[in-house]
Amino acid sequence: MDSTRVVALSQDMPFSQTLMDRLYAAIEPDTIIPFDPKDRGSRSAALRDAEIAIIAGDTLEDDVLEAPKLRWVHCDHAGLNRSARPEVFAKGLIVTGAAGRSAPALAEHAMMFCLVLSSGFTLFQDAQRRHEWFRGPELDQLGALYGKTMGIVGLGHTGCELAKRAKAFGMTVLGYRRRRAERPPGVDVVFCADEGQGIYELLEKSDCVVLAITLSDATHHLINAEAFARMKPSAFIINLARGEVIDRDALIAALETKQIAGAGLDVTDPEPLPVGDQLWDTPGVLITPHFSAPVADRRDRSVDIIIENLARYKAGQDLINGLTPEDIWTPDNRG
Template sequence: MPEIKNVLVTAYIKPENQKKLEQALAPANVTFCVPYGPGAKEKIAQAAKGKDVCILNGDLDDSILASEELKWVHCCRAGVEKSTKPEVFERGIILTSSSGRSAPALAEHALMFMLSLTYDLPMLTRAQKEHKWAVSREYSEKTGMYRKTVGVIGLGKTGSEVARLVKSFDMKVLAWDRRRKEAQNVDQVYGAENGDNLNELLAQCDYVVLSLELNDQTFHIIDAAQLAAMKKTAFLVNMGRGG
């Protein structure tokens, strides 16, 4: 790795952590720029000149690429599809991300959706406002998540954390990943490269949680055929990239 000389940081970092980052990058010169507020974009573009490393709050843009000395860009987010510009590859710039840093929070978010769907939280909120106690006979027949089956599509950091959390409900966990492998908190792993059938997994699930990165293999992985393969009572939670 070439010597780091000049660093631009546009990620929001608390003052005490700024000092830690400066120590980690020493003896490089580190410049911090707030990524928002009046004139922030222009200030960042000016500060980017001559920098060989940029640690960004958002995506890579042309104002950062304008630095001819640029060798490494780190985006403080999971997805970097908007930063993978042709010039990055042409110039051999290293591009990294913070993939996995939010896995615990994202897994909790998925669990929040699963519980909200299971108990129809919007309906309960409406009933509370209307001062209704006995909502419907259908609601009294609802069952919880206990010992049901969840399919985790994508067994990366977020997917693995989802599997860990749902095991506290004694749920059966099926997972879809690039290839079959042993995994903690997972009862069975289906592998795309092993020729396994995704629809076979989906048909067994009461819940399906998507926790995928965005690439050519995962783009539109769920379509009409996959939805048709699922139980009519199943819930789908998408924690993956928008595409």
């Protein structure tokens, strides 16, 4: 590997001058070519000689894949399913992202859904609007999170942050991940795909099921009618992943027939959710618009990830947050 490289750097990175100075210092002594992502000529000129490209979005255009010398692309975006194209792996391109920068906030968002659903908060909110001191029979079905079981599907950055918070609430925590690894803090039992274990035992035992897994061909409609049939009638499902991880028709049916007690959705299928979509009025659903309150140092954390990977790349080490063939997502091939 050459001692100096060409780094194509998109000019729409959402960083302060102080953070950009940090980034430039980490790239040096390599050559930096800033480019306007909206100007095809500027993009082409920068990508022609680049070994590394740092971009703001989550989609790799064809000109990126066709860049002759490009070896690594970093996308300043957490979810990279739009970039997980078969052509990326055929080319042997390294693609990394910003997963983990908002993990604490996402974990809080999941806990918010769990607390609201388990406490029946919407019942009290509706009663307050009616100016009513509500103590109806519906309250007999509620219960604190303490002593209950949370099942986390996906033990990446967000899943691990969530496990610590659920444990702090006195919950038993089950986790599901692709490969066996050291058990994360706060997780009591881990189920692993590479050991032939599925998610059904986790679903059967959990009072709150949280999806924090990437969208791929393997996880598309992972939660389907069979999955809902395995869940407790009193259980909730929380989706922080992508809408397509859940079969929406199966979700609506499970909620309408009270096969499960409720759902907290920060992501939907489709997205944005159309005004007249059935999900808006499905009983037991809470919806947020793919938004969680940001952590104060989110952009600092983004730059930290890039700098860490720059050091690893220069040292010939594996990069963090890299896409793998298991992440391939080919929605165009679906009927």
